[in-house]
Amino acid sequence: MTATLGKTIKEFLRQKTILFWTIAWPILWVLIGSFSFTGNAPSEVVPYIKGAVAISMSVFALMTAGMANLPGNIAQDRERGLLSKLMSMPINPWRDLVGRILALLAFSSLAAILVMLVGYICGARFSYTLIGIWQSIGFLLLISLASAGIGMLLGTFIKHVHGAIMSGVGMAVVTAAISGVMAPYSSLPWLLQEFAKIYPISSANSSIAYLLVGEYYAGYNPLSAAQTTLTIIISLLLFIAGLIAYSRFCWRKE
Amino acid sequence: MDAISVEDLTKKYGDNKVLNGVNLKIEEGEFYALMGPNGSGKTTLASIIASVRSPTSGKVEIHGRKPEKAKELIGYIPQENFSSPILTGKENLMYFAGLLGYSKNKAERIVDDLLSKIGLSEDANKKVSNYSGGMRKRLEAATALFPRIKILILDEPTTGLDPSARRKFLGLIEELRGKKTTILLITHIGADAELASRVGLIDKGEIIAEDEPEKLKKASGLKDVIDIETTIKSDKVANVLSKFSEKQRVLETDVGYRVYCKDAEESIPEIVRFLDAIGCKTTKVETEKPSLEDVFFQLTEKMVREVS
Numbered sequence A: 001m002t003a004t005l006g007k008t009i010k011e012f013l014r015q016k017t018i019l020f021w022t023i024a025w026p027i028l029w030v031l032i033g034s035f036s037f038t039g040n041a042p043s044e045v046v047p048y049i050k051g052a053v054a055i056s057m058s059v060f061a062l063m064t065a066g067m068a069n070l071p072g073n074i075a076q077d078r079e080r081g082l083l084s085k086l087m088s089m090p091i092n093p094w095r096d097l098v099g100r101i102l103a104l105l106a107f108s109s110l111a112a113i114l115v116m117l118v119g120y121i122c123g124a125r126f127s128y129t130l131i132g133i134w135q136s137i138g139f140l141l142l143i144s145l146a147s148a149g150i151g152m153l154l155g156t157f158i159k160h161v162h163g164a165i166m167s168g169v170g171m172a173v174v175t176a177a178i179s180g181v182m183a184p185y186s187s188l189p190w191l192l193q194e195f196a197k198i199y200p201i202s203s204a205n206s207s208i209a210y211l212l213v214g215e216y217y218a219g220y221n222p223l224s225a226a227q228t229t230l231t232i233i234i235s236l237l238l239f240i241a242g243l244i245a246y247s248r249f250c251w252r253k254e
Numbered sequence B: 001m002d003a004i005s006v007e008d009l010t011k012k013y014g015d016n017k018v019l020n021g022v023n024l025k026i027e028e029g030e031f032y033a034l035m036g037p038n039g040s041g042k043t044t045l046a047s048i049i050a051s052v053r054s055p056t057s058g059k060v061e062i063h064g065r066k067p068e069k070a071k072e073l074i075g076y077i078p079q080e081n082f083s084s085p086i087l088t089g090k091e092n093l094m095y096f097a098g099l100l101g102y103s104k105n106k107a108e109r110i111v112d113d114l115l116s117k118i119g120l121s122e123d124a125n126k127k128v129s130n131y132s133g134g135m136r137k138r139l140e141a142a143t144a145l146f147p148r149i150k151i152l153i154l155d156e157p158t159t160g161l162d163p164s165a166r167r168k169f170l171g172l173i174e175e176l177r178g179k180k181t182t183i184l185l186i187t188h189i190g191a192d193a194e195l196a197s198r199v200g201l202i203d204k205g206e207i208i209a210e211d212e213p214e215k216l217k218k219a220s221g222l223k224d225v226i227d228i229e230t231t232i233k234s235d236k237v238a239n240v241l242s243k244f245s246e247k248q249r250v251l252e253t254d255v256g257y258r259v260y261c262k263d264a265e266e267s268i269p270e271i272v273r274f275l276d277a278i279g280c281k282t283t284k285v286e287t288e289k290p291s292l293e294d295v296f297f298q299l300t301e302k303m304v305r306e307v308s
Helices: A002-014 A016-036 A046-079 A082-087 A093-121 A130-157 A161-178 A190-198 A200-212 A225-250 B042-049 B089-099 B104-117 B133-142 B163-176 B213-220 B235-242 B264-277 B292-300
Strands: B002-013 B016-027 B031-035 B057-062 B074-077 B151-155 B182-187 B198-203 B206-211 B224-230 B250-252 B256-261 B282-288
Touching: A002 A016, A002 A046, A002 A093, A002 B089, A016 A046, A016 A093, A046 A082, A046 A093, A046 A130, A046 A161, A046 A200, A046 A225, A082 B074, A093 A130, A093 A225, A130 A161, A130 A200, A130 A225, A161 A200, A190 A200, A190 A225, A200 A225, B002 B042, B002 B182, B016 B042, B016 B057, B016 B182, B016 B198, B016 B206, B031 B042, B042 B057, B042 B074, B042 B151, B042 B182, B089 B104, B089 B133, B104 B133, B133 B163, B151 B163, B163 B182, B198 B213, B198 B292, B206 B213, B206 B292, B213 B292, B224 B264, B235 B250, B235 B256, B235 B264, B256 B264, B256 B292, B264 B282
Parallel strands: B031 B182, B031 B198, B074 B151, B151 B182
Antiparallel strands: B002 B016, B002 B057, B198 B206, B224 B256, B224 B282, B250 B256
């Protein structure tokens, strides 16, 4: 497990495209969002708008890591014959999987922290309580798990490396755009607002925004018991579906 | 007890029968080469022995155990370059040591020893993307040389290597002989198979002949092989040559033809004269001893394009 963790995290940290799309790209949008889209806003709310932008871009970093980097890593290992090699060795697929997920969580956390830090340097401010921070970390974990679940499904069923990565990037960008991660929830049409509540990544994003910058920036109260339960259940279902697909199909003997 | 025992093994993909009742026994410490053309089923057989694929029917045993229960004994090197190009050589081996459950200190010791054995100590901290094809193949072979591994399964390890890298790699394999390591080499290169103590020739999912390399050559009845380089290659030239060749089989090569005859000395002047008569100049004529590829060709009429 630690062997897979070490190998995967080194691979994440040494690939320029991964670093660009998961860390540099969200940071770029934090910079653009912080300095370009706050011109007409009252000065007292600007730090919180910047805070909401930093949260959204941290969420986007987690989405890219789970939905594009993880399937890319799985597809790469399969394409170059490493999975065949591993199948011939006395290794439990679940331990390999846990190693990959831990590497993803470590790398995602690093990306999210860097994005938030840049946001903070750019003037983002948050109104939070200690419990709110812990709850937010919980929601960030749910986002990572849901993204990893989608990523494992993509990595299992899309055989080619570029196909898996591009599908993941596409999935992250499109779903972030239509579910209120990249655009304010209030600006979405009715149908997409409903989707934003079902899609666990956007509802978790709204929950974090609600906890750290206030309801106005979340657009609705995503912390109702029903909504939070739905977010947790769908996140876990996506993650479990990904786990089952990976362990059954990627390690299946022909 | 046999290191590898395969009984009546079949493998089907839909209606396509890739292995057709293969029987194979390899003793402990033996160097066995399985030689055949692309699509003959040799990679499928190797991957079933390595527990990567499952058979449709039949039995495989590794030291008397099912392959999936004997994984710790097997070092399988698939055809593809499976090492991570963005990790260093040492990091790659440390990864495999970790997977095999070695503690960090023990892994360090074993990996340093392996790197020295494969001649990559000086390049250990270079990224694999900076390695040559031969260096990468040697690194990957090292993943099958960890202690406890008793059976080495190498699937076409020298394909794509330049002659020098190929020699170095085969030298590494030669060093393992006599160390109780059983080696199963999958190849389509006759010269590689010649190194083995026993060779099996596989075609259409069946082992069609099996023996020591020299005995296989002797049993084929081939005496002399004339390697001819010609200015032109055509059906007409091949037809002329086939009259001099055993069973009228002529093998087309990159630069000419290989003709199988009983007495090369007697045939060569005749061949040159006949080729001259149809306007085909011979640029080089050499007599050689038959190779395992020639034996395979005689048995199957295959391997490279046949001209009749």
